[in-house]
Amino acid sequence: MKNIVKKVMRASGVQRHHVAAARMYCERHLLATTAGGRSARARSAGRILCYHSIGQSVSGVNDVKPKHFRRQIDLATRSGFRFVPAAQIAQTGGSPTDLAITFDDGWASVLSEAAPILREHSIPWLLFVVTNWSDHKTDWAKEFILPWHDIERLMAQGAQIGSHSLTHPDFGTISRAQMIDELGGSREVIRQRLGFAPTTFAIPYGQSANWPAAACEIAREAGYETVYAQAEETRPSETIPRTFVTSFDRDRIFKALLRGAYDNWEEWV
Numbered sequence: 001m002k003n004i005v006k007k008v009m010r011a012s013g014v015q016r017h018h019v020a021a022a023r024m025y026c027e028r029h030l031l032a033t034t035a036g037g038r039s040a041r042a043r044s045a046g047r048i049l050c051y052h053s054i055g056q057s058v059s060g061v062n063d064v065k066p067k068h069f070r071r072q073i074d075l076a077t078r079s080g081f082r083f084v085p086a087a088q089i090a091q092t093g094g095s096p097t098d099l100a101i102t103f104d105d106g107w108a109s110v111l112s113e114a115a116p117i118l119r120e121h122s123i124p125w126l127l128f129v130v131t132n133w134s135d136h137k138t139d140w141a142k143e144f145i146l147p148w149h150d151i152e153r154l155m156a157q158g159a160q161i162g163s164h165s166l167t168h169p170d171f172g173t174i175s176r177a178q179m180i181d182e183l184g185g186s187r188e189v190i191r192q193r194l195g196f197a198p199t200t201f202a203i204p205y206g207q208s209a210n211w212p213a214a215a216c217e218i219a220r221e222a223g224y225e226t227v228y229a230q231a232e233e234t235r236p237s238e239t240i241p242r243t244f245v246t247s248f249d250r251d252r253i254f255k256a257l258l259r260g261a262y263d264n265w266e267e268w269v
């Protein structure tokens with residue numbers, strides 16, 4: 001089990017060290033006080049939230065417990081936010097009270113834990129899959145990642161699907177030929193498995209250093225119209241911002257997040 005956990009962490013970029021996770025915990029709390037206390041700069045657009053797993057602690061800081069996920073939805077709704085499709089915010093900017101929900105990686109708990117809560121509230125959502133993981137090419141993926149027939153079930157229930165690459169590489173470190181494979185290849189696999197070629201892509205790791213300028217052009221050539229980052233103001237150019245929700249985000253931090261306390265914050269820098 002320990003070995004599998006290590007493999008999951010390596011593959012999905014989870015913070016490997018307790019020190020790094022502890023640093024993130026401190027940063028979240030500090031910013032909730034310093035940046036979240038004052039009224040953040042007025043935001044003119046909607047906000048797209050980026051989740052990963054909902055109740056799979058193997059994903060470390062990326063995991064939000066089901067009870068916290070439910071609370072976050074209640075809290076946002078009570079605070080006057082309205083849930084809309086991510087595409088609506090990506091295309092029009094949306095209004096400051098618009099919120100959208102997305103999930104990266106294809107974790108099994110999206111089906112078992114998140115989908116029922118979202119269905120209960122009639123909230124639209126978008127899932128980005130890593131095609132080699134959904135193909136269950138590795139043992140750890142078999143254990144933790146949704147297979148294609150489950151992704152089809154989610155689609156039938158109304159979930160939108162986008163690509164999150166073939167193998168979840170850091171685009172900041174791979175060659176142009178590999179970028180073409182990761183972008184075009186994953187789009188083709190999704191077309192074969194699910195019967196449509198997606199036009200949305202979420203950048204693995206999603207921070208400023210993970211998406212060189214060449215990747216934008218290759219993504220466009222591969223047929224993608226929208227590329228989602230996992231950062232707000234520090235995102236790579238020509239990408240759509242998303243706000244990362246972490247395992248540390250209880251009420252106080254989540255409220256600060258909605259006010260924009262983490263809009264200048266990046267996870268791995």
Ligand SMILES: [Zn+2]
Nearest residue numbers: 104105204205
């Ligand atoms: Zn990812």
